[in-house]
Amino acid sequence: MWKKIALPVVLALLLGLALTGIALASESEDTPLPPEMRRGVGQIAALGESQITLRDLRQELVTLEVDEDTVFKSTSGEPASFADLETGQWLAVAAVAGEGVSRLARLVILLPEDYQPPKPWVLWLRGRVEQVDALNGSFDLQPRRGEELTLVVDADTRFQGQVDSLEGLTDGMLAEAAILRLEDGTFLALAVRTHSPLVWHAGTISGVDPAAGSIILETRRGDVITITATDETRFRSRGGWVQAVEDLEVGMLILVGADETADGQYQARLVLVGRPHRP
Template identity: 30%
Template sequence: MFKKVVLPLIAAVILAVSLSGTALAAEGDEPGRIKARGEVIAVDPVAGKFRVENKEGEVFTFFVNENTSFRGLDSLTEMQVGWKAGVAAREVGGKFWAVLVIAGEPLDLHQVRGRVVGVNTSAGKFSIETPSGEELRFFVDERTRYGGQISSLEELEEGMGAGVVYKGHSEGKLIAVGLVAGHAPDLVKARGEITAVEPRLGKFEILTAGGERMRFSVDENTRYQGQLTSLDEMQVGWKAAVAAREEDGQLTAVLVIAGIRPEPVRAQGLIVGVDPAAGTFRLEKADGSVLTFFVNERTTYKGQASGISELKEGMRAGVGGFENQDGNLVARVVLTGTPPDERPEIIRARGIIKTVNPGAEKFQLEKSDGSVLTVYVDGRTGYRGQVSDFDGLEKGMRVGFAGYVDSDGKITARLVIAGNPRSDRQRGEGPAPEIDTPREDRIQIPLT
């Protein structure tokens, strides 16, 4: 078993190294966890939640419960805005539930990670090589704290992955305040469908997508995520992801993530209500039914809105998401746009080119009834027939176009099909076919 030493008081030590991904499987680096590091910007102990903003400006809302572990503080009531925090969480029901929270006041410390390349216990120092190839030397003292698979400098080995929190010394030395190091275990990872469960024997079996049957044992150290907290709750037919260690040919699960895959939901309609504070909006479908969707930090937006605060009643929206265990609809993608009655009017016409004005990027088309349309083109206009661009248009050509009329009455072509009638027909042939003009039932015109 890995040796673990809690690093009390120096929250920044753990924050810097246990969530950095360097090596510290012994600190609970489980696959499938959501991790965030940054500054605490809001704390609500009554609601059991807090918010962290990372250096990219992303804001995460985390909830805590009786299963949340704290380091650097005893509970959420001690947390303060402005503290630095690192969080490992799992997503359940569209919410991020914190498994581990490490937080504390910002300290004048630095952090680095790398591979141990030298250890001198008698001199109380060690060296690591960073991912960039730089070699750094650190000294330890009686205040240095240890974690991961080591509890002292004597247990540190070359080749281990290490995370170091350090401070500068007046003599120019780097003093290690915290050192977490260890060998990352080689784990067997598999995904598939659960085909057998034997709680009394502490075993279960999955069938992978490749058709391989894999049998796993569990023990008191096996951790569970998803829709179960123990092997007793596992059910045949569930989907599962497993990380296991192999010993003497037997696979023992270190982590099991299992459950029923969320039911996907897709809907489109008009937004009839928005509640940013609650993180919800209501969508009325064409059949008159209304769906309430929840959003969270993982919801993405496309179209006319970049967040829930920009959603407005009357907007047309398409939503892709899922129904969680609580029966709530959680939006993963929200696409918004203008209702059809506010979109530009589509126009199609054909006739003979009367004039061409390259400087203004427009031409005049005379229809068979003698009316004349002025048609503009732009960089998105496509061409077919005997022309490949605007420069190929000539007075007298037969032309058909499809485009739209904007709010100012300006006609812009999205597709122009033009050419001259054939003059090399043999006697007895029928009339030259007209230029193939757009038909509403076979052509789609992008308007945005």
């Protein structure tokens, strides 16, 4: 009879097997798992020919390749095989980088049938806002990798950044959300921090007003743009010799990532600075 196993025990089991060594190359050669090995837990979303697609605890899809050197075990240490895997099953895996975006599984542990991931669990997820449903109190968040998630909000959800409520969200906004997975499988957004995609401008500084925090930028096409720096603006330069607007000089080459306000103004979020042109 399978026994319930907590997540820390699963990870400790993986670590223990790594330290004791498992025959990866052949049955007669004990080879410890290499230090670059990544370990984790996930649920099988799909099975292909010599391939496992897992949904990890962050709800992201991870592709694992298997080969003749992949070791399959049960939690009791009994040998297992790829043929024992089924969609929906939970696995603990140790893998190294493979070709492309996939990873090569070196150790696969089949977890008990009654294994349950830790609940509730909280994670931070970044992505693009899609399909805001103010009537039902939800919105979709599309991460860079993985499937789109529907997040619900309640009266305690905190909004930070450009909006202060669900109604302020618009499709295409970039957002970070602290998410709690509830017992019924839905995802509750505890906090949402939003910002729009940056608008980038590159060119030469033609004027600086430190008192107003403004930078006048002339682009290669001859356009003149005024950009305002705030206390949250970050400056980056080789050697760190530019830390604020006061350090900027006419003639410097800069690349600015800015937020465009509702009235068409630009507020700098990031300023990358090059050396001034020298005659």
